[in-house]
Amino acid sequence: MSAKRSGILFVMTGASGVGKDTIRQAALPDLDNLFFSISATTRARRPGEVHGKQYFFYDKAAFEALLREDALLEYAEYVGDYYGTPAAPVHEALASGQDVLLELELVGAREVKRRLPEAIMIFIAPPSLSELERRLRGRGTDSESRIQKRLARAREEIRAVKEFDYVVVNDTLSTAVRDFCSIIHAERARTKHLSARDIANFLREL
Numbered sequence: 001m002s003a004k005r006s007g008i009l010f011v012m013t014g015a016s017g018v019g020k021d022t023i024r025q026a027a028l029p030d031l032d033n034l035f036f037s038i039s040a041t042t043r044a045r046r047p048g049e050v051h052g053k054q055y056f057f058y059d060k061a062a063f064e065a066l067l068r069e070d071a072l073l074e075y076a077e078y079v080g081d082y083y084g085t086p087a088a089p090v091h092e093a094l095a096s097g098q099d100v101l102l103e104l105e106l107v108g109a110r111e112v113k114r115r116l117p118e119a120i121m122i123f124i125a126p127p128s129l130s131e132l133e134r135r136l137r138g139r140g141t142d143s144e145s146r147i148q149k150r151l152a153r154a155r156e157e158i159r160a161v162k163e164f165d166y167v168v169v170n171d172t173l174s175t176a177v178r179d180f181c182s183i184i185h186a187e188r189a190r191t192k193h194l195s196a197r198d199i200a201n202f203l204r205e206l
Contacts, residue, residue: 005195007094014124015154043081076107123164127171
């Protein structure tokens with residue numbers, strides 16, 4: 001065991017429209033030492049989105065250049081657009097002892113788990129598919145065909161729930177945020193994540 005604690009990698013996944021962004025934004029202010037890794041994407045910016053804040057926005061040619069350079073930890077195509085995680089910021093944060101949160105689609109989450117088996121996998125689930133459909137329609141950002149594609153993908157993602165370590169059902173936002181934060185705190189308290197220095201401090205006066 002090293003004297004310095006290594007960071008913990010948390011991977012957050014859930015169907016489009018389930019509220020991943022909302023939970024994350026509500027939880028992060030109460031979670032110190034947690035680095036949220038911004039994804040790269042080829043999808044069009046939505047109103048108010050800024051390059052380097054919500055996402056790194058690239059055209060397909062630039063994204064494919066990142067792939068050739070092996071600069072992405074994972075990538076996936078979702079409803080016609082590419083999404084990927086820049087590898088360097090994640091490895092640097094973990095090596096420095098900072099915990100990292102990734103918000104990924106199912107394919108990307110599986111790839112991260114394959115490459116980094118120690119990752120803690122968290123699935124954000126809707127209370128029901130009918131409620132998920134209501135939320136997707138309420139956003140008013142997608143065509144009918146795109147909504148149907150998202151619902152079909154959601155069914156596939158929900159079937160994969162047993163691949164994850166934890167499930168948070170986003171029925172009431174405050175409860176979902178509380179459960180999400182509890183997972184982070186519980187994992188940080190596990191003895192396998194303690195550094196040699198932490199263990200020495202516990203044993204010093206025995």
